Amino acid sequence: MTRFLFFPVAFFSFILSAQQLKSPSEFLGYELGTEFTRHHEVVDYYEYLAKEAPDRVKLMEYGQTNERRPLLLAFVSSSDNMNNLETIRQEHLKDTNGTGETSKAIVWLSYNVHGNESVSTEASMKTIYSLLTSKSTYLENTVVIMDPCINPDGRDRYSNWYNQYKNSPFQVDPNSKEHHEGWWSGRSNHYMFDLNRDWAWLTQVESQQRIKVYNKWLPHVHVDFHEQGVDNPYYFAPAAEPYHEVITDFQRDFQVTLGKNHAKYFDANGWFYFTKEIFDLFYPSYGDTYPTYNGAIGMTYEQGGSGRAGLGVITRIGDTLTLNDRLAHHYTTGLSTIEVSSQNADKLNAEFKKFYKNKNFKYKSYVLNGDKDKIDALKTLLNKHEIEYGTPSNGSVKGFNYKTGANGNMSMSQNSLVVSTNQTKGTLVKVLFEPNAKLSDSLTYDITAWSLPYAYGLDAIASTSLISGTSTDEKSGMSSTGGINANNYAHITDWNSMKDARFLAELLKEGIRVRTSHHPFSINGKSFKRGSLIITKADNQNKDNFIETLQRVSSKYQKEITGSTTGFVDSGKDFGSAYVQMITKPKIALFSGNPTSTLRFGEVWHFFEQQLHYPVTVIDSEYADRVDLKDYQILILPGGRYGNYFNEKQLKKLQDWVKSGGKIIAMGGAIGAIDGEKGFGIKKKESPKDSINKPQPYQGTQREQIKSAITGAIFRTKVDNTHPLAYGYGNEYFSLKLGSDSYKYLKNGNAVYLENNIEPISGFAGSKAQKKVSNSLVFGVEEHGSGQVIYMVDNPLFRGFWENGKLFMANALFMVD
Structure with a gap:
């Protein structure tokens, strides 16, 4: 939903002068910086400004959060500019093809992407008030777009928690309760996702709705306001290395220009700050990098504080950091950014045009x-980013082969997809698709590999030639219900993707009984692989409207159904064989709270509710001991820091439940909580010992430590696709490995694993870490009595964007039995 909020002006009234506008403090009834303003109060203030100054403020509701809070943008500029806002926008976008004639600077300020980094929303209100009053000259040649709160759900979660638990007056002692949020902190959104890692992947509703408006403006400058640890001084641009190689000299230099202007104000006030450290410009899904790869000067500003700071806290060196201090710093850099942008509007426009000229990638x-x-x-994601693609002509293409890691050939057909860098979003295409992004420094803030062909499990060639492609009609689609007939003995369909998993999940919810074949088979001249779904008339003879339901669900998911009048196969196992088993409709429990990671829990929660659309029961650690696991067939333990969390009694309870037929899915850090020392069979691999332990200089400690680290790299793994956990996959899988934790092979059930002498195919992995993860398990199943334990060492649901990993989770739920 996108709508502008207009506020009428009485016929004989006149626009209030700047002096008549209420400041945030006057409007809210308390001094800004002395309380945390709830989101609805923030919305009220912005609506007030739009009503009282409609010639200079336009408010847009561009969507809603999962908890139904409005997502707002405020457009702020001079009266003349606001009267011509749409013309300014259109002329600015023409700069992407070099024909625009506007001289206005477009500055987008994004506040409060992390809910408990809450001071920035307070600063936004002071900033917009100053733009309409004392700093209105900045707006003569500048359009400022302000998102006062990217993450309203997280912000209100934090502010409500703080208002509930704070001392009165507030307590600056960092040991007080008000400085210690619980597990369900306000940092993330409703589904516990970090919205600052979601700009490129667009898994969350906030990101999906925001990107639609962002693509309509593509600002010259974008600032993402954050907070960091209480004891850290302020951070602003220029950013740290590594910079991605596509970042232009001007983008680098303008960060320095902005940083020096910020420093001028901070120096005058005696405020501490740092630059060129920690926060790099590499991973593409941040609020600084994504805008940068779309032509902006993208920046992160970090104020010390976050959820620990409250209204005031004593720092490590004995100073008192208040909300008002934090507000002043963000307010200063925000206005400084607009000031410099206004002074350099012509330069920003000229360089923006240059950015969008075809590049010689x-x-x-x-x-x-x-x-x-x-x-x-993949097309769905590209459409959201307004990236163009097409269908190539039949033939062969030569170039870098993603599967082999070397040059090679691949055939092209009408089923192929071609994405070129010769388009408006060409730089973004290069960043998202390149096989292995070039690192200028191995010390990075986030993962170092994300290439979309690997993430989506597609064969790909990167060609040095421009391959033409014709656009395809996305509205066309095959008829999926042609094979459905009430007289059929069975209806058969394949098992390859998350669309298939959603199809199965809905059938199970509808009460349709479904079987799967654990052997490949052929029938009526058509071949089917392991995992293929078989829906028989006999299994569903007591189901009312069986055929109508199957037709409706098949049509919804565009599933091609093959009908058969017999269960006698041409090859393989007949439909009555023990190898063709009924898929259980499982009741699933998801463990939450300490010791799980909020992010890892959120990924699983979101997977069930927004991707698979299958019910899951969330069981919190606070009362898990009182829950009878006999009511559930599956228990999922998300990644986290479990340590020795489960005591002997709890471990015995889990073992007995599994032996009697239960299924545990242990992910990441949860595996160590139930490993070989805790009663199950999996065993951790230790790091190989150095032959000589040489003393290291103190200054080189960080460089030495990174040899044992894997900072989000892609590894080629081996797949046993005869195992139910790997149905729908080929004999290789490209896994995103996020750390060097490794486990030995299981005696049986090694569905996905790494062999010896492995190197990442993309991204950084330290030399010691590579040795440690060699010959180790990735995904496997251990039989334990009548049940199973499924181990997921790597995270197939990481940030919701590794599309090709998600079928492993669906297999764990439905195929492993």
Whole structure:
């Protein structure tokens, strides 16, 4: 939903002068910086400004959060500019093809992406008030777009918690309760996702709705306001290395220009700050990098504080940091950013045009082959980013082969997809598709690999030639219900993707009974792989409206159904065989609270409710001991820091439940809580010992430590696709490995694993870490009595964007039995 909020002006009234506008403190009834303002009060103030100064403020509701809070943008500029706002926007976008004639600077300020980094929303209110009053000259040649709160759900979670637990008056002692949020902190959104890592992947509703408006403006400058640890001084641009190689000299230099202007104000006030450290410009899904790869000067500003600071707290050196101090710093850098942008509007426009000129990237086109469902999933993401793609002509393409890691050939057909860098979003295409992003420094703030062909499980060639492609009609689609007939003995369909998993999940919810074949088979001249779904008339003879329901669900998911009048197969196992088993409709429990990671828990929660659309029961650690696991068939333990969390009695309870037929899915850090020392069979691998332990200089400690680290790199793994956990996959899987934790092979059930002498195919992995993860398990299943324990060492649901990993989770739920 996108709508502008207009406020009428009485016929004989006149616009209030700047002096008549109420400041945030006057409007709210308390001094700004002495309380945390709830989101609805923030909205009220912005609506007040839009009503009282409609010639200079326009408010847009661009969507809603999961908890139904409004997402707002405020457009602020001079009266003349606001009267011509749409013309300014259109002329600015023409700069992407070099024909625009506007001289206005476009500055976008994003506040409170992390809910408990809450001071920035307070600063936004002071900033917009100053722009309408004392700093209105900045607006003569500048349009400022302000998002006062990217994450309203998280912000209100924090502010409500703080208002509930704070002392009165507030307590600056950092040991007081008001400085210690619980597990369910306000940092993330409703689904515990970090919205600052979601700009490129667009898994969350906030990101999906925001990007639609962002693409309509593509600002010259974008600032993402944050907070960091209580004891840290303020951070502003220029950023740290590594910078991605596509970042232009002007983008680098203008960060320095802005930083020096900020420093001028901070120096005058005696405020401490630092630059060029920690916060790099590499991973593409941040609020600084994503805008940068779309032509902006993208920046992160970090104020010390966050959820620990409250209204005031004593720092490590004995100073008192107050909310008002934090507010003043963000207010200062925000206005300084607008000031410099206004002074350099012509330069920003000229360089923006240059950014969008065709660039001589090494790879001009990316050609992709693979399962149609996976191609379609990638198209959905590209559409959201307004990235163009097409269908190439039949033939062959030569270039870097993602699967082999070397130059090679691949055939092209009408089912292929080609994405070229010769388009408006060409730089973004290069960043998202390149096989291995170039690192200028291995010390990075986030993952170092994300290439979309690997993430979506597609065969790909990166070509140095420009491959033409014709646009496809996305509205067309095959008829999926042609094979459905009430007289059929069975209805058969494949199992390859998350679309198939959603199809199965809905059938199970509808009460349709479904079988799967644990052997490949052929029938009526058509071949089917392991995991294929078989829906028989006999299994559903007591189901009312069986055929109508199957037709409706098949049509919804565009599933091609093959009908058969017999269960006698041409090859493989007949439909009455023990190898063709009924898929259980499982009741699933998801463990939450300490010791799980909020982010890892959120990824699983979101997977069930927003991707698979299958019910899950969330059981919190506070009362888990009182829950009878006999009511559930599956228990999921998300990653986290478990340590020795489960005591002997709890471990015995889990073991007995599994032996009697239960299924545990242990992910990441949860595996150590139930490993070989705790009663189950999996065993941790230790790091290989150095032959000589040489003393290291103190200054080189960090460089030495990174040899044992993996900072989000992609590894080629081996897959046993005869195992139910790996149905729908080929014999290789490219896994995003986030750390060097490793486990030995299981005696049986090694569905996905790493072999010896492995190196990452993309991204950084230290030399010691590579040795440690060699010959180790990635995904496996241990039989334990009548039940199973499924181990997921790597995280197939990481940040919701590794599309090709999600079917492993669906297999764990429905195929492993």
